Amino acid sequence: MSDRFYFRVIGVFIILNVALLSLKAWLLDNGAHHNVLLFGNLALATISGITYNMSRKGVQSDNNSIFMLRVYGSMISRMMLCLAGITIYAVANRANTSRITIFILMFFYIVYAVCENVSLQKITRKKN
Secondary structure, three states, X not given: OOOOHHHHHHHHHHHHHHHHHHOHHHHHHOOOOHHHHXXXXXXXXXXXXXXXXXXXXXXXXXXXXXXXXXXXXXXXXXXXXXXXXXXXXXXXXXXXXXXXXXXXXXXXXXXXHHHHHHHHHHHHHHHO
């Protein structure tokens, strides 16, 4: 089975980094924290790779309970890690927390989640 998920994630990571670097002046003018966005993009790409591995093992399992455990475990762990990251950012920059930074990070979360789900759907179609 040829798995192109990692190529997709690397492509999305590069596209988002290029967009962040090209829009740096605009982001800084609007109060976004550029370094937080770059680190958040890297963290989300890494988390997405880890949770995809968990989900893929669950999809390939013959036991339904293992499938549910792995897929829900990966989804909840990704969500909790992202929530922890945003909370740490908000607490560390209590006076200077930027809403636009948090919303852009939420957008990144959605992009990586969609990329992961599309790849998992292709695996399940090939399995059935």
